[in-house]
Amino acid sequence: MRLPSRRLPSQTEQTLHLDLTMPSDSPESFDLFCYGTLLVPAILARVLGRDASDLKFQDAVLDGYTRHHVKGEDYPTIIDEQGLKKLLGADANELSADDRWTRGTVVSGLTRKDIELLDVFEGSEYKRVQVLLHTLTNPRTLADLPPVLARPEQRASARSSDASSWGKASAWVYVWNAPLERVEPAIWNIEAFLRDKAHVWTTLGDEYADVDAARSQIAAGGAVAGGAAVAGGAFSAADAEGIVGKTMPGFPDFGHSILKEWSFRPGYVNLNHGSYGSTPNDVRDARKKLCDYIESSPDIFIRLEVEDRIAKSRAAVAPIINADVDDVVLVPNATHGVNTVISNTDWVEGDILVVYATTYDAVSQTAKYTCDRNPQLRLEVIELTFPTTHAEIVAKTEAVFKKYNQKAKAPRGDSVPKPVAVDGKERVRMVVIDSIASNPGVVYPWEQVVSLAREYDVLSLVDAAHSIGQHHVDLKKADPDFWVSNCHKWLMSQRSTAILYVPKRNQRLIRSSYPTGHYYESERYPTTTGHVHPWNFVNQFAWNGTLDFSPVVTVADTVAFRKKIGGEDRIIAHNHSLAVAGGKRLAKRWGTTFMENDAGELTAAMVNIELPNLPPAVPGEDGRLKTIVWEEFQNHNCWAALYVHDGKYWTRLSAQVWNELSDFDRVAEAYEAAAVRVQRGELKQ
Numbered sequence: 001m002r003l004p005s006r007r008l009p010s011q012t013e014q015t016l017h018l019d020l021t022m023p024s025d026s027p028e029s030f031d032l033f034c035y036g037t038l039l040v041p042a043i044l045a046r047v048l049g050r051d052a053s054d055l056k057f058q059d060a061v062l063d064g065y066t067r068h069h070v071k072g073e074d075y076p077t078i079i080d081e082q083g084l085k086k087l088l089g090a091d092a093n094e095l096s097a098d099d100r101w102t103r104g105t106v107v108s109g110l111t112r113k114d115i116e117l118l119d120v121f122e123g124s125e126y127k128r129v130q131v132l133l134h135t136l137t138n139p140r141t142l143a144d145l146p147p148v149l150a151r152p153e154q155r156a157s158a159r160s161s162d163a164s165s166w167g168k169a170s171a172w173v174y175v176w177n178a179p180l181e182r183v184e185p186a187i188w189n190i191e192a193f194l195r196d197k198a199h200v201w202t203t204l205g206d207e208y209a210d211v212d213a214a215r216s217q218i219a220a221g222g223a224v225a226g227g228a229a230v231a232g233g234a235f236s237a238a239d240a241e242g243i244v245g246k247t248m249p250g251f252p253d254f255g256h257s258i259l260k261e262w263s264f265r266p267g268y269v270n271l272n273h274g275s276y277g278s279t280p281n282d283v284r285d286a287r288k289k290l291c292d293y294i295e296s297s298p299d300i301f302i303r304l305e306v307e308d309r310i311a312k313s314r315a316a317v318a319p320i321i322n323a324d325v326d327d328v329v330l331v332p333n334a335t336h337g338v339n340t341v342i343s344n345t346d347w348v349e350g351d352i353l354v355v356y357a358t359t360y361d362a363v364s365q366t367a368k369y370t371c372d373r374n375p376q377l378r379l380e381v382i383e384l385t386f387p388t389t390h391a392e393i394v395a396k397t398e399a400v401f402k403k404y405n406q407k408a409k410a411p412r413g414d415s416v417p418k419p420v421a422v423d424g425k426e427r428v429r430m431v432v433i434d435s436i437a438s439n440p441g442v443v444y445p446w447e448q449v450v451s452l453a454r455e456y457d458v459l460s461l462v463d464a465a466h467s468i469g470q471h472h473v474d475l476k477k478a479d480p481d482f483w484v485s486n487c488h489k490w491l492m493s494q495r496s497t498a499i500l501y502v503p504k505r506n507q508r509l510i511r512s513s514y515p516t517g518h519y520y521e522s523e524r525y526p527t528t529t530g531h532v533h534p535w536n537f538v539n540q541f542a543w544n545g546t547l548d549f550s551p552v553v554t555v556a557d558t559v560a561f562r563k564k565i566g567g568e569d570r571i572i573a574h575n576h577s578l579a580v581a582g583g584k585r586l587a588k589r590w591g592t593t594f595m596e597n598d599a600g601e602l603t604a605a606m607v608n609i610e611l612p613n614l615p616p617a618v619p620g621e622d623g624r625l626k627t628i629v630w631e632e633f634q635n636h637n638c639w640a641a642l643y644v645h646d647g648k649y650w651t652r653l654s655a656q657v658w659n660e661l662s663d664f665d666r667v668a669e670a671y672e673a674a675a676v677r678v679q680r681g682e683l684k685q
Contacts, residue, residue, distance in 0.1 A: 030115050031171040033060060033133055035067055035104035036076040038118075039190060041142060044107065047121045047211055048114050056139035057149050058106040061166075062131060062173065066095070067102045069184040070125075071308045074197045076188030077126070077176040078102050087180050099187055105149060106171050108139055115172070121211040124319045127177035135167040178315040179325055179538075182308055235570040241661060242581040245574035251566040254574050254657045258565070262658060269638035269663045274441060274466060274606050274654035277488040277495060282564070286557040287494050287550045294550070306549050307542050313555035314538075317487065317499055320559070320568060321473045327507075329500050329541040330487075330552045331514075334465035335362045337484030337500040338432070340514040341461050342370050349376040350421060351429040354400060354458075356382045358437045358645075363463055367432065378426070385646050386608075387593075390445035390601045397431070397449050401456040404428050408457045414505035417457035428458050435464035435485075436471070439643040440595055441606030441652040443471070447478045454479075466490060468499060469562075471572060471604045481506050490605070493558040494551035500541075507537035517544025571657060575605035579655035582664040583607030586653075589668060595650065605655050610648055613675040615683070617644040624683055625649065629674045636670035638663070 038044045045052045065078040068087070081100075085092045110118075119128065140146065176183060235248035246254050252261075261280045264270060270278060294301045310330060318325040331337045342353075347370070355367050364381075371379045382396050405427045406420040421427035431453055435446040446462050453460040462483040467473050469490030475483060483501040487493040502510055512520050519542055521527060521535040533539065562571060586609045587594040595608035602608075614625070622644055633639050641652035651671065653664065 029108070030110040030112070031106055031108045031169065032110055032115075032118065033062055033104050033106050033131065033171045033173040035062070035078060035102050035173070036188065037074070037193070038107075039105055040194070041145070047117055049117070049212075051142075053142050054109055056108040056141055057145060058108070058139050058169075059136040059149060060104055060106045060133050060169070060171075061136065062102045062104065062133045064100070065102050065131075065173075065175070066100060067188045069186050069188050071182050071184055072305065072312075074193060077183060078173070079176050079180070079183065083176065083180060083183075087183055088185055091185070106133070106135060106169060117211050118174075122174045125176070125178040125182075125315060126174040128172050128174055130170060131173050132168060132170055133173075135169050179311050182311050182315075235566060235573070238577060242577055243574065243661075244577040245566070245570045248566045248570055251564075251570075254565075255660045256658065259658045261561075261565070264658075265637075267637050269636075269659075269666045270656070271653045271659065271663055271667050272639045272641050273656045274438075274489060274652065275641060277486070277490070277492060278656070279488070279494050280492055280558075280561050282561045283492065283494055283554055283557050287554045290550050290553060302546075302549075306553070309553045310542065310549070313552055316556040316559040317468070317491070320491075321468060321475050321483075321485075321499070321501070322477070323475045323501055324504075326538055327475075327501055327503050329502075329538055330555065331484075331498050331500050331541065332547075333488075333496045333498045334463060334484045334486045335360075335366070336514065337498055338363050338461065338463060339366055340500060340510065341482045341484075341502075342366060342430075343514055344510045344512065345430065345459075347374045347377040347429065350426045351377045352380050352404060352426055353377060354380050354382065354397075354428055354431040356432075356434065356437075357384050358386075358440065358442075359432060359434065360438045360463060360465065363432060377429075380428070386440050386442055387595045387597050387602060389597050389599065390448065394445050394448050394452060397433075398452055401428055401431075401452065401458060405456040405458065407455055412454060412457065416506075416509065417454075417459060419457040428456065430459040430461055432461045432463055435462055435473075436466040436604055436606070438465065439641065439652060440602075440608045440645050440650065441466070441641070441654070442595065442602040442608065443604050445601075446480075450478055450480045453481075465498075466604075466606070469568075469571070470575070470606075472568070475501055475503075479503070487555055487558065488551070491555075491558055492561065493555050497551045497555055502537065504537075510537060510540070511535075513540040513544045515544055517541070519543060565657065572605070574657060575655045576603070578659060578661070579603055579605045579607040579653065582653060582655060582659075582661055583609055585661060585664055586668055589665075607653050607655070608650050609653065610650055611642075611671055611675070613672075614649045614678060616647050617649055621683055622649075624685075625674075625678065628677050628682060629671065632670040632674040632677075633667075635673070636666055638666050638670055640667045640670075 034044065038047070041052065041057075062078070065080055066084050067076050067078050070077050079087065084095070088095070122128070137146070137149070140149065235245040238244050239246060252258050261282070262278055263281060263284070264278075311325075314328050314330060315325050318328045321328075331340065347353075353367050353371065355364055359367075367379055371377045380400060382400060384393060384396065404422055406422055408417070419427040419429060431449065433446050433449045434444045436443050446464070450460045450462065459481045462480045464473070464483055464485040466486070466489055468485040468487060469492065473485075480501075481503070483499075485499050487497040487499060488495040517540060519533050519536065519539040521533060527533065562568065565571070580603055583594045583596075583603070590609070590612040592610035592612050595610070596602050626642055629642050641654075643650055643652065651667070653667065
């Protein structure tokens with residue numbers, strides 16, 4: 001992009017990094033430096049979806065960046081001098097002068113739409129930045145391209161000695177934005193790509209799925225956020241039933257018509273997605289294909305490839321929760337992640353661990369077990385009855401913090417909090433807070449509790465088992481100490497996969513994965529022979545025993561599927577509106593309570609409705625009632641969650657993209673059939 005009103009940066013100045021979305025006052029014509037697959041005009045035209053005859057091309061050189069293979073991919077990336085030193089270490093000094101720059105093509109005349117499509121094509125692995133470069137030729141159109149541009153492999157490997165004739169220009173370029181572990185030291189070779197792979201990239205394929213979807217979105221008048229899912233705004237507004245996002249130009253309709261993307265048995269109504277998730281066929285097929293590949297050469301995959309593939313999955317999920325990729329690792333499930341954090345905490349005399357009455361059973365039992373193993377640690381439970389308000393939850397939490405802890409005297413920064421007891425004896429060391437509880441399935445004010453914990457020097461551990469994929473999450477903004485979420489629930493990945501987020505300031509607290517793995521490094525007994533591996537947070541979780549890696553590796557395929565059906569904004573908006581509409585429908589049908597407060601704070605995509613025509617819950621009878629209800633679920637070919645809260649029976653209904661309001665009626669019929677059996681006395685039998 002040329003900036004006539006601004007001076008160009010000098011060679012010694014740092015590159016200016018800019019957001020992927022363009023500012024509103026930016027010009028409508030952009031210049032882009034291409035150095036990889038986009039060097040082939042046919043591939044560029046395929047991404048843009050047009051003949052590109054109006055564009056102009058110039059041979060160019062970008063100093064200070066080297067071009068490398070991305071592991072396991074056909075395409076390259078470029079990294080700057082700082083990245084090169086991290087990648088090669090001392091070997092960076094051995095690189096020849098001719099390899100310390102990148103030769104490519106400046107493409108001029110790109111429109112805003114073109115740039116948006118290119119952002120999507122490049123994806124979250126890359127970041128678009130502005131650089132100063134040298135042009136070696138005058139601009140030419142496709143019709144009169146010289147061989148050096150039409151056939152990039154014909155360019156000289158070294159730069160021309162006649163540098164006095166070079167021009168200077170400012171352009172955009174895509175640089176690496178993912179972990180360096182995914183980059184190979186080897187320099188990428190354009191000749192090999194053109195010989196072996198270019199013909200594949202000019203045909204239809206998976207590499208263009210996201211950009212084709214984005215093109216449809218733009219054609220419909222929607223906006224596209226670079227590299228991420230298509231931004232909201234073009235999906236349908238609320239219909240007569242209050243459902244948002246049923247339709248979206250260029251994407252499949254939500255409702256029963258999208259059931260073909262899953263493998264449910266005919267007529268099955270799934271309103272319990274929140275328990276175990278439901279994996280789409282695209283992801284299941286990707287996993288089957290991966291399993292076949294693994295079995296074809298297990299050692300090659302496990303010894304040479306799996307860590308890079310896991311890194312790709314981490315890079316795919318990190319932007320969804322706005323987290324740095326090196327703050328994210330993948331673990332089997334949320335309970336596993338919670339245990340990892342709690343087991344790494346050094347509990348001392350007078351510590352208190354705080355949970356809530358609605359904390360998930362496995363997590364509350366973990367807290368009890370930890371206290372049993374550490375007599376110096378005490379458990380405190382905050383009692384809550386729903387529906388209540390977020391303000392009430394925060395107030396009850398602060399009352400506990402204030403009872404035991406003095407307020408922090410200074411901002412914590414990156415230091416480990418050291419809570420000071422009011423009475424000099426006991427203080428709250430950690431609070432485990434749900435983002436969305438399991439039963440009842442209600443949204444907690446977790447961000448406010450995280451902020452409150454910081455005020456009292458309390459570590460915050462967020463059990464976000466139901467978060468990713470159900471509601472929007474911004475971890476850089478919320479800034480919890482620890483956060484864990486299942487991918488196989490609302491994100492739709494294969495069971496079982498979860499995210500454990502630990503910001504860099506706290507990574508030193510997680511000394512070991514759970515269980516301890518190959519990359520643990522002891523401070524008392526450091527490794528001195530064999531494979532020496534300095535301690536690294538991400539590496540702790542790279543190898544802690546042989547397991548089935550396919551669910552973790554196919555998380556990236558899950559993210560791609562969600563983009564295919566419209567992206568995060570559409571999915572989240574649709575599911576929330578359907579849950580609310582379905583909940584109101586059943587509460588009206590039954591004349592019972594919809595678990596919500598006046599502010600509408602408690603519902604994301606799970607709605608909780610009091611069940612009708614049932615006696616008060618009595619300990620010992622709930623098991624028999626579950627048996628009756630589950631039998632009726634089987635009779636009616638459906639499922640939902642049943643639980644007891646405040647002495648009453650409730651159902652939790654999980655709305656998903658394949659559901660319609662009629663599904664709520666089916667589940668209602670099953671519950672009503674169960675109630676008839678209870679009234680006949682079967683509960684006492």
